[in-house]
Amino acid sequence: MTTTPQKALGFFGEDADFATLSEVTDAARAGLSPDVRDFLDGGAGREVTLRRNRQALDRWAYRPRVMTGLGVPDLATSFLGIPLGLPILTAPFGADGLFHPEGHRAVARANAAEGAVSIVPEAGTHCLEAVAEAAPVAARIAQVHPMGRPANFFALLHRIEDAGYDAVCVTVDCPTAGWREGNRRHRFNLDPAVISGNYPASGPVALDEVFGQLFTRTEPVWTWAELGERMATTRLPWMAKGVLTAEAASAAVDAGASAVLVSNHGGRQLDGTPAALDQLPEIAAAIGDRAQIALDSGIRSGSDVVTALALGAEVVVIGRLAAYGLAAAGGAGVRRVHQLLRDEMRTILTLLGAGSVRELGPAFLQEVRP
Numbered sequence: 523m524t525t526t527p528q529k530a531l532g533f534f535g536e537d538a539d540f541a542t543l544s545e546v547t548d549a550a551r552a553g554l555s556p557d558v559r560d561f562l563d564g565g566a567g568r569e570v571t572l573r574r575n576r577q578a579l580d581r582w583a584y585r586p587r588v589m590t591g592l593g594v595p596d597l598a599t600s601f602l603g604i605p606l607g608l609p610i611l612t613a614p615f616g617a618d619g620l621f622h623p624e625g626h627r628a629v630a631r632a633n634a635a636e637g638a639v640s641i642v643p644e645a646g647t648h649c650l651e652a653v654a655e656a657a658p659v660a661a662r663i664a665q666v667h668p669m670g671r672p673a674n675f676f677a678l679l680h681r682i683e684d685a686g687y688d689a690v691c692v693t694v695d696c697p698t699a700g701w702r703e704g705n706r707r708h709r710f711n712l713d714p715a716v717i718s719g720n721y722p723a724s725g726p727v728a729l730d731e732v733f734g735q736l737f738t739r740t741e742p743v744w745t746w747a748e749l750g751e752r753m754a755t756t757r758l759p760w761m762a763k764g765v766l767t768a769e770a771a772s773a774a775v776d777a778g779a780s781a782v783l784v785s786n787h788g789g790r791q792l793d794g795t796p797a798a799l800d801q802l803p804e805i806a807a808a809i810g811d812r813a814q815i816a817l818d819s820g821i822r823s824g825s826d827v828v829t830a831l832a833l834g835a836e837v838v839v840i841g842r843l844a845a846y847g848l849a850a851a852g853g854a855g856v857r858r859v860h861q862l863l864r865d866e867m868r869t870i871l872t873l874l875g876a877g878s879v880r881e882l883g884p885a886f887l888q889e890v891r892p
């Protein structure tokens with residue numbers, strides 16, 4: 523009698539490198555100097571908001587549907603007219619060259635391979651044109667700071683259009699840099715080389731003319747009306763990043779935003795603000811179907827993505843997770859982050875009894891009483 527060798531039933535795919543997101547994070551942290559590690563990990567002030575982001579995500583419990591007859595869950599969606607293979611955008615984290623020399627060029631290539639999309643930072647190591655050239659299918663949204671001389675801002679919008687981007691992300695919660703205790707303890711100053719991709723020394727706009735504003739404010743903060751007028755000069759749709767209240771979300775939509783990114787900047791700007799997740803319901807109620815909703819701040823797992831989508835976000839933005847992937851293994855590390863998120867999301871949706879990310883809603887959740 524011949525016997526067929528039994529095949530192992532495993533939890534791993536072929537590639538067991540970085541079997542979990544915590545392994546990616548650990549590898550990233552191990553390779554960074556203490557000051558850069560703190561710049562990446564840390565938050566503003568006493569890090570109350572940083573902690574709140576996690577507490578809010580952990581407060582929700584699933585209400586699973588069982589015996590549903592459903593097949594493999596569908597993760598595809600679209601945002602600002604851009605099709606996505608999974609409901610994930612990578613955040614515009616500046617100073618990306620601190621984590622890997624290829625920075626957002628590597629992030630964009632990884633996104634292209636895994637069906638995600640990049641929000642490319644204005645304060646990046648590589649210029650927005652170079653990131654677009656690295657992976658045009660993924661480099662679709664360019665982030666800008668609404669500050670400085672309007673002429674410089676218009677010039678930046680023209681560059682974004684000319685480079686083929688489909689949308690603009692305007693960061694509204696950063697009129698000045700947050701009070702970061704960790705950076706101060708380390709006497710950490712950003713090397714101009716890692717944030718000057720868009721403003722090289724040989725270029726027409728000096729770096730400190732744009733980003734100097736973040737540290738030494740000499741001009742008033744722009745108003746929604748000014749932002750609306752200035753954004754009306756581009757044909758591209760735009761999203762307001764850093765919205766935390768129904769009032770700000772309504773003002774953004776009234777000013778012409780097609781989407782809002784509910785975010786407290788990963789707890790890095792104003793300490794003491796609520797968790798981004800906790801603000802989703804009031805913002806969803808305020809804007810209805812007038813604009814799309816994204817969420818970031820605290821997302822560390824596929825389960826977190828599912829919770830945020832069930833509470834009303836259409837896509838989720840990952841900041842530190844993507845940066846950890848980049849620091850751990852360059853573009854391959856970012857790809858691994860997406861693969862692990864995707865596989866975990868499929869598992870969660872199957873166990874939860876949801877056929878696709880688009881059908882998630884509050885009926886799949888209940889709040890855990892403390």
Ligand SMILES: Cc1cc2nc3c(=O)[nH]c(=O)nc-3n(C[C@H](O)[C@H](O)[C@H](O)COP(=O)(O)O)c2cc1C
Pocket residue numbers: 561562613614615616617643644645665693696763785786787788789790818819820821839840841842843845
């Ligand atoms: C190292 C680092 C640099 C960042 N730089 C920027 C930036 O230049 N512009 C911006 O709008 N947000 C910036 N952010 C915030 C992210 O875009 C995003 O809102 C935040 O990381 C989301 O929270 P999470 O890290 O918990 O996912 C940065 C975040 C990190 C970690």
